[in-house]
Amino acid sequence: MILKLPTTPSFRLDNKTALIAGASSGIGLACAVALADAGAEVVxxxxxxxxxxxxxxxxxxxxxxxxxxxxxxxxxxxxxxxFKNQKPFDILVNSAGMGRHSPSLETSTEDFDEVMDVNLRGAYFLTQAVARGLIKAKKPGSLINISSQMGHVGGVDRAVYSASKHAVEGFTKAMAIEWGGHQIRVNTICPTFIRTALTQSTFDNPERKKWIEEKIKLGRAGEVEDIMGAVVFLASEASGMITGSALMIDGGWTAD
Known part of the structure; x- marks a missing residue:
């Protein structure tokens, strides 16, 4: 009698439609490319x-x-x-985000509100909108918020940014609990410092660069390619039992 082997889940995303917010550059663009290469129709x-x-x-x-x-x-x-005239999206990647970094004693209400409007309020209601469409259509789905390692730790001059990402981690877990019965999975990806046009000023600062290199155990900053495999995994059937989780792509930053 031949032993029946388990079947490897598919990482393919054929016949799936993915919405990627913040897709014009950086991590968002990389996620869009990865999902498209895996067979998804990307918006x-x-x-x-x-x-x-x-x-x-x-x-x-x-x-x-x-x-x-x-x-x-x-x-x-x-x-x-x-969303009034949209068919339900099978996959959401919310990579839209921003930072207004400053010492916490110098935080202005304007900077605070601007960061929270995008990183928290926008992320929350975008995730809600995609889930509503899936639930109405009685379809499963995978909703992925690009959070940050700063959603789990703190950092110099990043009190507001960290607060916004800690909040994303919180609502992601709550939504995962609420929507699990609808077979809608909700997770976060938490990158370390990734080299993009938006982060170049941080890497140009010798003190910040030294801090980053000391904290990342793998000894290098992240590249957008480091996110691409993770987003395909969370979007696909290969992660079918994963919800309410944070996938750390931080080179060991938070391992301490």
Whole structure:
């Protein structure tokens, strides 16, 4: 009698539609490329429609299915309007985010509100909107919020940013509990410092660069490619029993 072996779950995303917010550059763009390469139809969303169109054109040249839409997730009315005529998305990757770094004694209310409007309020209501569509259609789904290692630790000049990402970790766990019965999984990806155009100023600061290199046990900063395999994993059936979790991509930063 031949032993029946387990079947390896598929990492493919064929016939799935993914919405990627913050997809015009950096981590968001990398996630869009990874999901498209895995077979998903990707919808790229961002405030910067010009950069978004360039990203869309490049993905399309690879032979992948892609659409670009202008969307500011800090505008909840815009989110509601966008989802009025949308079919349900099987996958959400919310990579839209921002930072206004300063010593906590110098934080302005304007900087605080701007960060929270995108990183927390926008992320919350975008995740809610995608889940509503899935529940109405009685479909399963995978919702992924790009959080940060700073959602688990603190950092110099990053009190507001850390607060926003700790909050994302909290609502992700609560939503995972509420929507598990609908077979909707909700998780976060928590990168360390990733080299992008937006983080270059941090790496240009010798003191900050030294701090980063000392904290990352693997001895190097992250690259956007380090996120790509993780997002495909969480979006696919290969992670079918994972929800309410935070996938750390931090080179061991939080292992201490």
């Amino acid at each position: 790229l969303a961002s405030r910067n429609i010009e950069a978004l169109q360039k990203a869309s054109d490049a993905i399309q040249l690879k032979g992948n299915s892609v659409e670009a839409v202008q969307l500011d997730i800090a505008d909840t009315d815009a989110i509601e309007l966008f």
